Amino acid sequence: MSSSVNPARSRxxxxxxxxxxxxxxxxxxxxxxxxxxxxxxxxxxSLLLVCGIGGLLLVNTNLQQGSFTATAxxxxxxxxxxxxxxxxxxxxxMRTPQRLAERAxxxxxxxxxxxxxxxxxxxKVLGDPAPAQPADAFRIDxxxxxxxxxxxxxxxxxxxxxxxxxxAASGDHGSAAGTKKSQHQRQGSAH
Amino acid sequence: xTQSRPPHPGRSRTRRRRSxxxxxxxxxxxxxxxxxxxxxVFAVRLFELQGIDAQAYAARAQAEGLVHxxxxxxxxxxxxxxGIPLAESVDGEMIVADPTLTSAHAPAIATIxxxxxxxxxxxxxxxxxxxxTQFQYLARRVPAAQARAVVQAIDAKGFSGVTTRRxxxxxxxxxxxxxxxxxxxxxxxxxxxxEELVFDKWLTGKNGRATYTESGGNRIPLGDNSxxxxxxxxxxxxxIDRDVQWYTQxxxxxxxxxxxxxxxxAVVMDVHSGELLAVADDPTYDPNDFTAANPxxxxxxxxxxxxxxxSVEKVLTTSALINAHKVTPRTKIVVPPVIKxxxxxxxxxxxxxTWHLTLTGVLAKSSNIGxxxxxxxxxxxxxxxxxxxxxxxxxxxxxxxxxSAGVLPPWRGWRQIxxxxxxxxxxxxxxxxxxxxxxxxxxxxxxxxxxSIVKGRAKTSDGRVVGSDTRTRHRVVSAKTALEETxxxxxxxxxxxxxxxxxxxxxxxxxxxxxxxxVNQQCHCYDGTHTVSFVGFAPAEQPRFLVYVVVQNPRNGGxxxxxxxxxxxxxxxxxLQKYGVxxxxxxxxxIPLEW
Numbered sequence: 147m148s149s150s151v152n153p154a155r156s157r158x159x160x161x162x163x164x165x166x167x168x169x170x171x172x173x174x175x176x177x178x179x180x181x182x183x184x185x186x187x188x189x190x191x192s193l194l195l196v197c198g199i200g201g202l203l204l205v206n207t208n209l210q211q212g213s214f215t216a217t218a219x220x221x222x223x224x225x226x227x228x229x230x231x232x233x234x235x236x237x238x239x240m241r242t243p244q245r246l247a248e249r250a251x252x253x254x255x256x257x258x259x260x261x262x263x264x265x266x267x268x269x270k271v272l273g274d275p276a277p278a279q280p281a282d283a284f285r286i287d288x289x290x291x292x293x294x295x296x297x298x299x300x301x302x303x304x305x306x307x308x309x310x311x312x313x314a315a316s317g318d319h320g321s322a323a324g325t326k327k328s329q330h331q332r333q334g335s336a337h
Numbered sequence: 338x339t340q341s342r343p344p345h346p347g348r349s350r351t352r353r354r355r356s357x358x359x360x361x362x363x364x365x366x367x368x369x370x371x372x373x374x375x376x377x378v379f380a381v382r383l384f385e386l387q388g389i390d391a392q393a394y395a396a397r398a399q400a401e402g403l404v405h406x407x408x409x410x411x412x413x414x415x416x417x418x419x420g421i422p423l424a425e426s427v428d429g430e431m432i433v434a435d436p437t438l439t440s441a442h443a444p445a446i447a448t449i450x451x452x453x454x455x456x457x458x459x460x461x462x463x464x465x466x467x468x469x470t471q472f473q474y475l476a477r478r479v480p481a482a483q484a485r486a487v488v489q490a491i492d493a494k495g496f497s498g499v500t501t502r503r504x505x506x507x508x509x510x511x512x513x514x515x516x517x518x519x520x521x522x523x524x525x526x527x528x529x530x531x532e533e534l535v536f537d538k539w540l541t542g543k544n545g546r547a548t549y550t551e552s553g554g555n556r557i558p559l560g561d562n563s564x565x566x567x568x569x570x571x572x573x574x575x576x577i578d579r580d581v582q583w584y585t586q587x588x589x590x591x592x593x594x595x596x597x598x599x600x601x602x603a604v605v606m607d608v609h610s611g612e613l614l615a616v617a618d619d620p621t622y623d624p625n626d627f628t629a630a631n632p633x634x635x636x637x638x639x640x641x642x643x644x645x646x647x648s649v650e651k652v653l654t655t656s657a658l659i660n661a662h663k664v665t666p667r668t669k670i671v672v673p674p675v676i677k678x679x680x681x682x683x684x685x686x687x688x689x690x691t692w693h694l695t696l697t698g699v700l701a702k703s704s705n706i707g708x709x710x711x712x713x714x715x716x717x718x719x720x721x722x723x724x725x726x727x728x729x730x731x732x733x734x735x736x737x738x739x740x741s742a743g744v745l746p747p748w749r750g751w752r753q754i755x756x757x758x759x760x761x762x763x764x765x766x767x768x769x770x771x772x773x774x775x776x777x778x779x780x781x782x783x784x785x786x787x788x789s790i791v792k793g794r795a796k797t798s799d800g801r802v803v804g805s806d807t808r809t810r811h812r813v814v815s816a817k818t819a820l821e822e823t824x825x826x827x828x829x830x831x832x833x834x835x836x837x838x839x840x841x842x843x844x845x846x847x848x849x850x851x852x853x854x855x856v857n858q859q860c861h862c863y864d865g866t867h868t869v870s871f872v873g874f875a876p877a878e879q880p881r882f883l884v885y886v887v888v889q890n891p892r893n894g895g896x897x898x899x900x901x902x903x904x905x906x907x908x909x910x911x912x913l914q915k916y917g918v919x920x921x922x923x924x925x926x927x928i929p930l931e932w
Contacts, residue, residue: 209558209559210555213555213556213557213558214555216556217556225482225485228428228480228481228485229482231427231428231482232427232480232481234427235425235427235508235510238422238508239510241510242510242511242512242514242583243511243579243580243583243584244511244512244514244583247583247587257584257910257911258910258911258914259910260841260842260843260910261841261843261910261913261914261918261920262843263917263919265919272843272919272920273842273843273919274842274843276842284587284588284591285587285591286587288590289594
C-alpha cells in the first residue's frame, strides 16, 4: 500500500500550504449519528424464520397425518370390500336353484306335471289342471358316491367250531371288554 | 509472497541449506505428485459418477423407497340371460406358513385353522411342522375377508409365521349348473375350458399400476406418486336361463342314471330367436372342484360330440320332400317288411308285415323303409342341398370350446345305400345343438335361425365376433311345408305314434323320436349300442320352445320315446309353466296314419 502513495503530492509547493490544508479532505462526522435500533429487526427476522420453519413443520406433519389416515382408511375400505364380496358370494350360493329346490322338497313340494292357467279376464281355466302327485318328484341330489372297495370289504364269514373252545374264547372276550386302558393294564400285569 | 523474497545468508550455510532444501523440495514434489495422482483418480471417478453413470445412479437413488404396485384388474363375470352370475371373481388370498416360525405352536395354529376354515387338522399340523423349509401352503383361494380374519386370530394369540398373499378366486355360485358351458379357472388362475377359455381375452381386464414413495407402510405425501387405474374385463352374458338349465340338468341326470346310460345331452332353444336357454350335459362337474372331475366331462358334449341322429332326421327328409312337392302328408305308401338297398337290406325297428301307411303314418311309426321309399324320389344332390340348408355339416359358430361341424359326406360319393341311410339318419353325424337348430327350422315356419349362446355380441380370443346380434336367418322350406310337417309331428306324440309319453295334457306337442345305432370308435363299426333321442316343440300351433334330448347308450334297452321322451315332457312342462305359455284352443286336424 505504501508504494501506491502519489509522489506528485509530496512534491507539492509549500506556498499554498494553507490552501492545501484547507483543501485536505476530512471525514465528515454527522452531527446526530442515528443508529437504527437492531433489536426489532432481529426480532422480525427471527420471527419470520421461526414462523417459516414452524409452518413448514406444521404443514408437513399435517400432510403426514393425512397420509396415515389415508392408509388406515384405505385398509379399512379394502377390508370392507372383501367382506362385502364374501357376503355377496354367500348370498349367491344361498340363492342357487339347487338350494331352493332342496328346501321346497323338504316342505313336500313337487314340480308341476300339468301346466294350467287361470285367465283373469273371463275366469277361464286353460289347460288340464291336475293335483300334484308324489310320483311327480324326481331326485335332485347327486347320486351317493359308492364306497371304495377298501372301505367296504366283503363280509368275512367264520363258522364257529362247536365245543369247549367257544366257552374259553367268550370268557376271555368278556374280561377284556371295556376301555383300551384296561386292556393295556391287563397286558402289563401279564408280563 | 515472502517465499519469493531472496534471502541473504552466508555462502557455506547456503550450500548446506540448499542441499537440505533440495531434499524437502523433492519430498514436496513427490508428495504433490502423489496427491495429484490420488486427486486425478478421484476426478476420474467423479467424472464417471457424474458424467457417465449419472442417470443410472439418479434412478437408483429415486428407487430407494419407491414402491411399484400392480393393481389387478377384475375378471369379468359370466352371467345368465337375467344377469345372475354363473362365474364371478372374488378377492381371494392364499394362507401360507413359515414352518421355522410356526412349528413351535403348530397344534394351536392348526386348531384355529381347522375351526375357522374347516381344514383338515392333521394336514395343517404336518404342514406347519414341515422340516427344512420356510414356505408351506396352508389353504388356497380363500375369500379375502375370511383369510384375513383367520390370520388376525392367529396373530392375536401371539403366534407369528402365518401370512396371506393375493390369490384370485373365481367362484361358481351355482356349482355344476352350466359348468359344461362356462368352464373353469385352474389353480394357476389360467382358463381351463368352456367360455372362460374361449372368451379369455374378453373377460380379462388390463392391470393398472401405482408408483409411490413409501416409508413405514405409509405414502410420503410429497413424494413421487402416479396411478394408472386398472381396466376391468368385460362381462359375458349368456342366453342360458340358470333356472331352466338347472332343471334340465337334474331331469337329464335322473334319466341318464335311470337308463344306466353312458351320457346324455339336452338342448333347450327359443324357437324364434335361436337363443339357447339351456345346454345340459350329463355327467358334468363342479367347476369349484374341477380336479375331482373326469376329464371327459369337462367340455360340452352337446356341441363337441357328434353321433348319428337316427330317425329324428326323418323330419328333415320328409319336410324337404314335401317342399319339393314330391309327397304330401297324406301320400299313401306301401311299406314292405324289408327293402333292398345296394347289397344290404334295410329293416324297421319293429318287425312287421306289409304296412299301408300315409307319409304321416311313416313318420309317426318311424318307419325306415317308408322314409327310404319316399326319399328315392330325390336325386342325391337334392337331399344333400336340403340337409346343408338345415345346417348339417357346418359348424354352429356359437363360441363354445371344441365346436364340431358334424359329418355330411359329399353327395358325389353316395351310393344307393348311402342316400337311403342318410334319409333316416344313419351315415351322417351331427352335434346335439346342430340337430336342434335344424329341427327348429320347422318350428320357426321354415326359416333356419343360427343358434346362439352369447347374448348380444362378444369377441372370442381368436378374434371371432359371436352372439345373438350376429344371428343369421335363411328360408329352407316354405311356411306351408313347415305347417304340414308340424301336423305330421303332432301324430308322433298321440296314440299310435312312437312317443305318447312325451305328450303334455292340454297342449299339442310336435315331436319325433330317434333310436340310432352307434359307431364304436375302436372298431369303426356298429357295436350294437344305441343313441336314443327325442326332439319336440310346443305349443305346436304357435311354437315357443324346442327341446332336444339325446341319451347315449342306455343299457336298459330304452328307446327314444321311453327314455328321452319323458325328459322332454318334464322340461317342456317346466318351460311352459315358467314362461306362462297357455295352451291354445285350436284343435288341429288329424291326418290318418293308415289307409
